[in-house]
Amino acid sequence: MLELRDVFKVLGGRPVLGGMSLRVERGQTLVIVGPSGVGKSVTLQHMVGLMRPDAGQVLVEGEDIQSTHGAGRERILNKFGMLFQSGALINWMTVFENVALPLYEKTPMGDAEIREAVNAKLALVGLEEHGHKYPAAISGGMKKRAGLARAIVRDPQIVLYDEPTSGLDPVLSRTIDRLILDLQKKLGVTSVVVTHDLSSAFMVGDMVAMLEAGRVVECLPPAEFVKSANPFVQEFIEAQFAGAGRLPAAKRG
Amino acid sequence: MKIYEPEYLKPPENVIAAAGRGLLLTLRNTGRGLSILFEALFWTLTIVPVLQHRREVVRQGFICGIKSLPVTATVALFTGMILALQAGLVLRDYGQQVQVGTLVSQTMCREMGPFMTALILSASVGSAMAAELATMTVSEEIAALHVMSINPVRFLVMPRLAAMMVMCPALTVFTNVVGILGGMLVAYTQLNVSPTAYYENAMHYLHNKEIYVGLLKAWEFSLIITGVSCYQGLSATNGAVGVGLATRRSVVISFLLVLVTGYFITRFFC
Numbered sequence A: 001m002l003e004l005r006d007v008f009k010v011l012g013g014r015p016v017l018g019g020m021s022l023r024v025e026r027g028q029t030l031v032i033v034g035p036s037g038v039g040k041s042v043t044l045q046h047m048v049g050l051m052r053p054d055a056g057q058v059l060v061e062g063e064d065i066q067s068t069h070g071a072g073r074e075r076i077l078n079k080f081g082m083l084f085q086s087g088a089l090i091n092w093m094t095v096f097e098n099v100a101l102p103l104y105e106k107t108p109m110g111d112a113e114i115r116e117a118v119n120a121k122l123a124l125v126g127l128e129e130h131g132h133k134y135p136a137a138i139s140g141g142m143k144k145r146a147g148l149a150r151a152i153v154r155d156p157q158i159v160l161y162d163e164p165t166s167g168l169d170p171v172l173s174r175t176i177d178r179l180i181l182d183l184q185k186k187l188g189v190t191s192v193v194v195t196h197d198l199s200s201a202f203m204v205g206d207m208v209a210m211l212e213a214g215r216v217v218e219c220l221p222p223a224e225f226v227k228s229a230n231p232f233v234q235e236f237i238e239a240q241f242a243g244a245g246r247l248p249a250a251k252r253g
Numbered sequence B: 001m002k003i004y005e006p007e008y009l010k011p012p013e014n015v016i017a018a019a020g021r022g023l024l025l026t027l028r029n030t031g032r033g034l035s036i037l038f039e040a041l042f043w044t045l046t047i048v049p050v051l052q053h054r055r056e057v058v059r060q061g062f063i064c065g066i067k068s069l070p071v072t073a074t075v076a077l078f079t080g081m082i083l084a085l086q087a088g089l090v091l092r093d094y095g096q097q098v099q100v101g102t103l104v105s106q107t108m109c110r111e112m113g114p115f116m117t118a119l120i121l122s123a124s125v126g127s128a129m130a131a132e133l134a135t136m137t138v139s140e141e142i143a144a145l146h147v148m149s150i151n152p153v154r155f156l157v158m159p160r161l162a163a164m165m166v167m168c169p170a171l172t173v174f175t176n177v178v179g180i181l182g183g184m185l186v187a188y189t190q191l192n193v194s195p196t197a198y199y200e201n202a203m204h205y206l207h208n209k210e211i212y213v214g215l216l217k218a219w220e221f222s223l224i225i226t227g228v229s230c231y232q233g234l235s236a237t238n239g240a241v242g243v244g245l246a247t248r249r250s251v252v253i254s255f256l257l258v259l260v261t262g263y264f265i266t267r268f269f270c
Helices: A040-047 A070-077 A095-106 A111-124 A140-152 A170-187 A198-204 A231-241 B015-046 B051-064 B066-093 B097-138 B141-147 B152-190 B195-204 B208-234 B239-269
Strands: A002-011 A014-024 A029-033 A055-060 A080-083 A158-162 A190-194 A207-212 A215-220
Touching: A002 A040, A014 A029, A014 A040, A014 A207, A014 A215, A029 A040, A029 A198, A040 A055, A040 A158, A040 A190, A080 A140, A080 B141, A095 A111, A095 A140, A111 A140, A140 A158, A140 A170, A158 A170, A170 A190, A170 A198, A190 A198, A198 A231, A207 A231, A215 A231, B015 B152, B015 B208, B051 B066, B051 B097, B051 B152, B066 B097, B066 B152, B097 B141, B097 B152, B097 B195, B097 B208, B097 B239, B141 B152, B152 B195, B152 B208, B208 B239
Parallel strands: A029 A190, A029 A207, A080 A158, A158 A190
Antiparallel strands: A002 A014, A002 A055, A207 A215
């Protein structure tokens, strides 16, 4: 479904991706974890064509996103929804208008249909009462949820999440995790989640990939990931759960 | 719109390298700015058939036109008054103060009207455009538009350009009228020129050419202000510092280009 083949990227003279190879199967949730600055967000930006690799390929259902332009690129991008770290809501539009934006711009749907679709997505993320508010008037967590509603409003096949739970309280983090799980179960979407939060990674991920210096050093299902012999992985896990007593449960079924 | 990735340039090794890089970057940025401007001009063809585009153009027109009226009126009034007072005092020495109407109307319509309007719009509307788009760029809103396959030039630049192309000439006409009225006020109170004599003189020598050249300038200035401001906004990097830099650059570059192109249009039509 989504594949990175030997992707290299240098930014500011520093190699950020050094031969990154990843593959996400249809309907699968891949979680990318790793310390800050190892290229997690840059990987996501390559997946949607916001960055061009210096070498290597980014394939979406076998098509190289960088070699397509115009209508071809638009057709590929229509498969994607993306939740940005800050929500990236347009500030002069209300929450409702933000979520409705891709429908108004990219579909022939009428006002009534759009209202119905947007209200359904806002209800899904628990924001049905807040559609009339502007982004400046809502909390960081609500912005993320509104961003998520906008990302999924066109029922995309692939959803990318950039730090979906960072800066949120634990209860809200679990709510977002459950939303990601629900989307996968109900709509069968393929997901790529970038996060520092291993509890979240183990809860939503089918596969967890650990990055170090722009390369994947481990990519395993959560239950096997925690038992990995890789010292870098073990150090990351221990640092995250030091004092917590036990590891959180991995995703079921 | 092409996506431009952030650049990380090494410091130049010497003065010649710095000058060469500065020249190349200026040429490249000019090309990118012009490409955004022409793309936005192309997208103005979609204003009539698409309802949302019409709504956004009207909203932008309100922001750049109606909200600029008070400051434009004040600047225009005092520009006309200063012109009339300065010229009138000299003309009075020769007993020709009745000609002050001609001088004010000619100067306002050909030069000062479009120029003052462009300076006001550049400082108020252009800087706001650059700051708004730069904030959207550094807070990933432009990236979000790309992912939704919404063209930022069509969605953000085109409505601003269309609004400015209408509002800049319209505000120029308003500036001309208010400036001429300001001159009339000074002529009557300070130079003892009756409003009728002032009006007749002002209109007698004012030909269509003066008005057309002034409006042509205003239209060109609208392209310059919008093109420069939007390009600076969309190419911003580096967080809050980048927003400040984009805003400052948009005002400085717009001012300079308005001044230089204003001269060449005057030279061409004189």
